[in-house]
Amino acid sequence: xxxxxxxxxxxxxxxxxxxxxxxxxxxxxxxxxxxxxxxxxxxxxxxxxxxxxxxxxxxxxxxxxxxxxxxxxxxxxxxxxxxxxxxxxxxxxxxxxxxxxxxxxxxxxxxxxxxxxxxxxxxxxxxxxxxxxxxxxxxxxxxxxxxxxxxxxxxxxxxxxxxxxxxxxxxxxxxxxxxxxxxxxxxxxxxxxxxxxxxxxxxxxxxxxxxxxxxxxxxxxxxxxxxxxxx
Numbered sequence: 001x002x003x004x005x006x007x008x009x010x011x012x013x014x015x016x017x018x019x020x021x022x023x024x025x026x027x028x029x030x031x032x033x034x035x036x037x038x039x040x041x042x043x044x045x046x047x048x049x050x051x052x053x054x055x056x057x058x059x060x061x062x063x064x065x066x067x068x069x070x071x072x073x074x075x076x077x078x079x080x081x082x083x084x085x086x087x088x089x090x091x092x093x094x095x096x097x098x099x100x101x102x103x104x105x106x107x108x109x110x111x112x113x114x115x116x117x118x119x120x121x122x123x124x125x126x127x128x129x130x131x132x133x134x135x136x137x138x139x140x141x142x143x144x145x146x147x148x149x150x151x152x153x154x155x156x157x158x159x160x161x162x163x164x165x166x167x168x169x170x171x172x173x174x175x176x177x178x179x180x181x182x183x184x185x186x187x188x189x190x191x192x193x194x195x196x197x198x199x200x201x202x203x204x205x206x207x208x209x210x211x212x213x214x215x216x217x218x219x220x221x222x223x224x225x226x227x228x229x230x231x
Contacts (some may be wrong), residue, residue, distance in 0.1 A: 066107035070098050073114070082118040109136055113146055120153055129153040144174035148183045160190050181207045181216035185223075192227065201227035 072092035076085040088094035093101070095111040095118070102108045116132035119125070132150040137143050148170035154163035167187040174180045188203035204224045207217050 063102075063105045063107060066098055066102035066105045069093050070095070070107050070111065073098065073111075077114050077118060080121065082122050085118050086115060113137065113142060116146065116149055116153075120149060123156075125153040125156040129157075140173065140176075141179060144170045144179045144183075147173055148179070148186070151183065151186065155186075155190065160194060163190050177211045177214045181211040181214040184211075185216050185220075188223065188227070192230070195230075197227045197231040201231060 069092065073085050073088060073094045076082075076089070076094075084094065086094045086096050088097055095115045098111045099108045099115070112131045112135040116128045116135065119128035119131060129150050132146045132153065135143070135146045137146070147166050151163045151166035151170060154160070154166060164187060167183045167190065170183040171180045171187065174183070184203045184207050188200040191197070191200035191203065201224065204220055204227055207214065208220050208224065211217055
């Protein structure tokens with residue numbers, strides 16, 4: 001006795017009136033706005049081409065030129081000849097001119113850090129802070145030092161609230177045993193200056209617990225004892 005097998009063919013999918021209307025509207029939109037869509041796509045592609053052309057044919061050569069011209073200023077800086085590092089000498093640009101003529105290059109960005117150090121050593125603390133805060137480098141150590149040096153500049157300007165802000169940023173940015181303990185100690189000293197011995201004590205103890213192998217942890221107990229005595 002044979003058993004009739006059920007028909008397993010799947011019925012063709014039929015769009016509902018709502019779906020058909022939506023599809024029709026989509027098709028109409030594409031047809032009606034074809035010129036606009038083509039223009040947008042062309043404009044986006046053109047912007048991409050312009051961006052890569054700018055990077056390759058304009059920015060890259062400027063980067064090379066700026067780096068090649070900066071080495072004399074770096075030499076003056078290493079010799080602590082701050083004025084020559086800033087303003088240049090004998091036809092070679094200083095860091096100030098590198099920034100002015102080669103903005104948007106990595107060399108100009110690094111020049112902000114060099115200028116900050118130069119002005120800090122010259123006692124021009126406001127200019128030092130301005131240049132340090134303009135630095136936007138990827139190197140974590142240098143970036144942390146720029147923030148910490150900004151804190152130093154504000155200490156000299158007796159703007160202790162800003163000094164505290166930048167020391168905290170430097171600690172967070174560095175987050176390592178080389179940088180963080182240095183600025184934790186400076187932060188604590190500012191707190192002590194403000195007679196905020198509780199926060200000073202916390203900063204000193206953080207050096208001892210979090211960075212026990214650092215140089216700043218070597219004699220940290222005497223600073224802890226001093227803050228505890230004043231608290």
